[in-house]
Structures are given as C-alpha cells and as structure tokens.
Amino acid sequence: MRRAALVLLLVPVALAPGCSFGGSDDAKPRNDSVQGKVTKVPKGKAPRGASVVLFLTDDQNPRELDVMRNVQRLLVDRGVTFSDSFINFPLCCPARATLQTGQYAHNHGVLDNHLPEGGYPRLDSDHALPVWLTKAGYRTAYMGKFMQGVRYKIPPGWQTWGGKGGPTEYNYFDYTLNQNGELVGHGSSPRDHIDTTISRKAAKYVDRVGGGRRPFFLMLGYSAPHVRGGADRGCGPQPAPGDEGRFADTPFPRLPSFNHKDPDKPKRVRAHPMSSEDKERIIDRYRCRLESVLAADRGVARIVGALRRIGSLRNTYVIFTSDNGLIQGEHRIRGGKEQPYEEAIRVPLVIRGPGIPRGRTSRSTVVNADLAPTIAAITGANPGVTMDGESLLPLARDPSRTRTRGLPIEGEGFDAVRTPRYTYVERETGETELYDLERDRYQLDNLAGEPRLAGVEERLAARLAELQECAGPSCRR
Secondary structure, three states: OOOOOHHHHHOOHHHOOOOOOOOHHHOOOOHHHOEOOOOOOOOOOOOOOOEEEEEEEOOOOHHHHHHOHHHHHHHHOOOEEEEEEEOOOOOHHHHHHHHHHOOOHHHHOOOOOOOOOOOHHHOOHHHOHHHHHHHOOOEEEEEEEOOOOOOOEOOOOOOEEEEEOOOOOOOOOOEEEEEOOEEEEEOOOHHHOHHHHHHHHHHHHHHHHOOOOOOEEEEEEOOOOOOOOOOOHHHOOOOOOOOOOOOOOOOOOOOOOEOOOOOOOOHHHHOOOOOHHHHHHHHHHHHHHHHHHHHHHHHHHHHHHHHHHOOOHHHEEEEEEEOOOOEOOEOOOOOEOOOOOHHHHEOOEEEEOOOOOOOEEEEEEEEHHHHHHHHHHHHOOOOOOOOOOOOOHHHHHOOOOOOOOOEEEEEOOEEEEEOOOEEEEEEOOOOEEEEEOOOOOOOOOOOOOOHHHHHHHHHHHHHHHHHOOOOHHHHOO
C-alpha cells in the first residue's frame, strides 16, 4: 500500500494538485534540450490491420460528454459506448502508463506524477505500445500532452512526435511543442490554442499518410478539461477563443454526494466542509470545463472528416476516452482525483470501427488496462510485456455480451476493489469503506463493519489481497 497523501486532495481548488504554473525559464527553450530521436518508419511489407485513432482528454467525467455534439454524432451514434469504464489508478501518469502497457500500476511501477515514484522516467518506454506497433509495421504519431517528466524527450516508438512538455505543459497558450526534435514556441493568438493546434496538425498528418498502404496509429493528448497554468477562474481550464461564456448560465449538477457529510467517511474527508466561496469556485470551474472541451470536440470532427475525405474511415478504429475523472465538491473534496470514488475512477469510453454496431451501449465492467490489448488485437502487434487487461473487441462487436470482474483501484494511501455491485476500500490509516453501489450509487453510506455484510466484506478483502499482487490472467479472474 502506498503512502498516504489524501491531504493533497483537500486543498482549495485554486491550489488543486497538478495545477502547475508555467515559468519564464521555459519561454525560449533551446533545441539542444531535446533528447532522443523520432523512430524510423518501418520497411518491408505493410501489415493488414486497421488504422487506429485514439483521442485522450485530461480529467474528463462521462457527463461532460453531453456537450460534445461531434463526439455524440460521429462516435456515440456510430459506435459502442462503454457505460462502466474505469481507471485503475486515477492520476495522470499512472493512468497513461497503464494505457500504454496494458498493466496495472503495481506492475508498471508508475505510482505518482513526480519522481522518485512516478512521472515519465519511471515508465519502461522501451516496452510500450508505440514500440510494439512500430515492430508490427505501423506508422505512429503522437500530438499534445503526454506525461509529466517527459519534458523535451522523444519516447521510443513514435515516428512523428508533437509532444508538449516542460514547465508550460499545462498552458493552453504560450507553450512549446517538440516537433520531431525541433522546439517550436506557440503564442497567444486564437489559432495557438493547444487543442486547436494539435487537431490541425493531426488532420494534416492524416491527409499526408492516411491514404498510404501502411496503416497508422495516431494518438492525441488533449489538454481539456484539465486546469491550466494560471490561477484565475478557479484555476480552471482555458476555453478556445469564441467558446468562453458558452455555458455561463448552465446549472451545476449537484449530486447527492456534493458536500455530503458522512460520519463514516475517512477522517480527512469528513473534516473539511466547503465554504460558499469554495462552491462558487467549483461551479465556475465546471462551466470552464464544459467550454474547454468544445475545442477537442471540433478536433474529433476535423480528424474524422479527414479520414472520410481520404477514404480511410471505414478501415479505422476511433477511440475516445480520458485518463481519469475528477471530483468536484463530492464527498467534501474540493478538487482532486486520486480517490476510489466514482467521480474519479469513471471515464467516458467510446469505440467505432469495422464490425462495431452503431449507437449501442455495453454495460460490461472495463478498465483502462484493456485499451492496449484492444489496440494490439486490432493491429496484430505483439506486446512486449504481460498485460493485465484484455481486448474489448469482442464486447464492442457484440455489446449484448457481458464481462464482469473485480477491478483493482490503486492510489497513494489506499487500495480498493470495484465490482459491479460493491466498492471496498482499505486505507493506510487502517480505515475501511464499503459501498453497495446497487442501492447507493453516490457512495453516501459507508457500510464497512456492518454485521449483515461481514461475509461480503470478507470476500472482497480476500479478492483485494489477490488483486494487489496479480499479473496477467490472475487479474482477469
């Protein structure tokens, strides 16, 4: 079990974790700070697999998908939505490492956003998804936010690289992109908005390589709706010009868990009621979040349009998801994500592509460790590690099939198991939590220690102990 750090999630929103501020030292980075080179495009016979485009937003809740009309029209209505999609470790770097390896955090070892326990340097990038795809003969391209600590490195396996890094990696304007080894600064004009920029570059990439004989894997790391590098508007994200104020009058969805006082919650959670100022900041940030995802939504339309224009859409899988969710005042947590609660671990996931029916919903329990196996199954790539997840293709092609399993939820200071009915949590402080999600979907009543559920709690504790050490097939039992 990792060290406790719950206090970091209970500070005011203006100082929420991950809300870094860009420094002037990065204003004009030198090109000699670039490390690594782009990978060469493979030679020889092209593989027969389909192309894959993966859209990854940052800190997005499933309900925020409702305002993304292009995602609804082009992906939800044309593909399968996974309504029970979860994150193994709800924090940026651990979650992104899981996406690239198909492994749970206790196996890939990225347990934080910063060294010594986390960040990009902890990822075994020589044995990750882009390397497998290159070996399988695919073209690979990445654009946008990657992982904290990547700075101006070019990770192995990426043949086209447009990553955002350094102290300005949280900025929506005035940031630096590493474009295949050349550091290019971007300013504050409307076209410099980061999510607009990477969508434009990605569409050009599709135009350039999408019609070729060699399939490709394109991944976009959008910044929205993560907080930006600045402290105004409650340290909220920065919408693209023209989107500001679009949801200024949108009501905030106060869930029953919002500022809920539960005497059975862990001490650090129940001891921090919110002030009226806290609530106003949360509401303001929520509206910023809705406005900020509109640029990503337009990007989806732009890239799907490019795929259609070159005739590649029918043979391309398009995946939309997020690295983790975000708690916005629920359970008295002003802002944070590294918790075992639904608001932090539940994320949107939509897949469209060959053989996938239109407008369907899968209610199987899935996790972000399933994405790398899914992409490997699509492309025929040979994974370089033992993966803990399993391909979603059978579920996407036949949403009536059901897959249920207990999922390990990991974080600093706690370990949990999330089953289709229960969430059971063990904290480093010795505190435990048990929620019956069938009767208490908002996790209001902690049932740990209730005699009538002693057998359930015992079985969940035993399964959690197994999942804490699981690898490969034992994770999927």
